[in-house]
Amino acid sequence: MSAMDEAAKTLQVDIWRGGAQGAFQSFTVPHEVSQTVLDVVTYVQRRLDPTLSYRFSCRVGMCGTCAMMVNGRPRWTCRTHVDRIADDGRIAIAPLRNFPVIKDLAVDMTAFFDKWRDAGARFQPRDGAADSFANVDPNSPARRAASDAIECIGCGICHAACDVVSWNPDYLGPAALNRVWTLVNDERDADPAAHLAPVAGDAGCHACHSQQGCAVHCPNSLSPTASIAGLKRQTLAALFRGQL
Amino acid sequence: MSIFPAHRNHPIYWAFVLHRLSGLALALFLPVHLYVLSLAIGDGGKLDEFLDWTANPWVKAAEVTLVVLLALHMAGGLRVLALEFLPWRDNQKTLAAFAGATALGFGVLYLLNVV
Numbered sequence: 001m002s003a004m005d006e007a008a009k010t011l012q013v014d015i016w017r018g019g020a021q022g023a024f025q026s027f028t029v030p031h032e033v034s035q036t037v038l039d040v041v042t043y044v045q046r047r048l049d050p051t052l053s054y055r056f057s058c059r060v061g062m063c064g065t066c067a068m069m070v071n072g073r074p075r076w077t078c079r080t081h082v083d084r085i086a087d088d089g090r091i092a093i094a095p096l097r098n099f100p101v102i103k104d105l106a107v108d109m110t111a112f113f114d115k116w117r118d119a120g121a122r123f124q125p126r127d128g129a130a131d132s133f134a135n136v137d138p139n140s141p142a143r144r145a146a147s148d149a150i151e152c153i154g155c156g157i158c159h160a161a162c163d164v165v166s167w168n169p170d171y172l173g174p175a176a177l178n179r180v181w182t183l184v185n186d187e188r189d190a191d192p193a194a195h196l197a198p199v200a201g202d203a204g205c206h207a208c209h210s211q212q213g214c215a216v217h218c219p220n221s222l223s224p225t226a227s228i229a230g231l232k233r234q235t236l237a238a239l240f241r242g243q244l
Numbered sequence: 245m246s247i248f249p250a251h252r253n254h255p256i257y258w259a260f261v262l263h264r265l266s267g268l269a270l271a272l273f274l275p276v277h278l279y280v281l282s283l284a285i286g287d288g289g290k291l292d293e294f295l296d297w298t299a300n301p302w303v304k305a306a307e308v309t310l311v312v313l314l315a316l317h318m319a320g321g322l323r324v325l326a327l328e329f330l331p332w333r334d335n336q337k338t339l340a341a342f343a344g345a346t347a348l349g350f351g352v353l354y355l356l357n358v359v
Binding site: 069071072073074097160161163209210211212213215216217223225226229230232233 | 249250251252254256257260324327328329332334336
């Protein structure tokens with residue numbers, strides 16, 4: 001086998017090592033058919049360096065735990081095929097942007113999910129909801145708006161893609177705001193309008209600059225920008241009605 | 245890290261950058277514009293001298309650029325208002341492209357009139 005054939009069958013993989021202060025370490029990994037970026041990271045940990053830290057769970061794009069920066073873009077590594085993103089046989093894998101790095105590719109998601117709590121992104125059932133089913137028309141405008149935003153897997157990719165998150169650490173971020181938008185449109189919720197106040201402040205929906213990196217990179221093709229635009233309209237309407 | 249790492253390289257981000265930079269450039273231009281206008285009251289001779297100087301082709305080129313910047317900022321601002329206050333549309337890249345084309349269109353119209 002020629003050296004060129006051999007090169008085509010390997011990948012040069014640069015993986016971030018360390019915490020916030022660290023450096024890339026290079027590995028040579030065999031190139032396989034239908035290989036995902038997560039396969040590459042797993043190969044490195046199991047065959048080359050067992051001290052490599054990273055996080056994954058389902059491996060099929062449902063759990064949202066394996067997101068990383070791949071060649072500078074936030075991606076779900078379990079559903080990202082190497083053949084689609086390798087740059088001349090090279091891949092750079094780094095921890096998610098805008099998250100504190102614990103070690104190597106594992107980031108701390110605590111602040112990210114705290115923002116969901118701070119945004120009031122929690123369903124509050126109506127009194128007596130357990131006694132009767134809510135009759136939700138699947139074609140109502142509210143239900144359709146909620147459906148467009150509901151498939152979030154909490155992977156943090158939108159949070160990593162967002163410049164406003166990096167500029168303003170208090171900004172609630174696209175994922176939490178997207179979740180709140182589903183609740184504002186949830187007629188089963190005890191008080192959908194009450195979800196507007198926590199997101200109407202300086203760190204809420206109006207901080208969004210509509211750059212739409214969240215929508216561009218969302219692996220589930222959601223548009224948090226669309227949800228945030230909805231929140232902007234509804235908070236403004238609530239302000240004019242004297243409800244904020 | 246580069247100012248334009250891969251995660252920022254998409255059309256809507258470029259639309260955002262052009263809108264902001266055009267606004268910044270116009271803000272820098274405005275004091276100069278007001279100063280020249282003030283010459284009409286304070287020093288008519290100096291104003292005439294300045295207006296003669298603007299016949300220079302480089303100034304004409306700068307004027308076309310200025311018109312494009314104005315149109316870019318207007319169209320970009322209308323795009324942001326539309327996406328924030330009108331019902332959501334999924335064709336955001338088309339809207340951004342339309343805003344850019346509108347700005348260039350104004351530039352071409354001005355150029356045809358100037359040259």
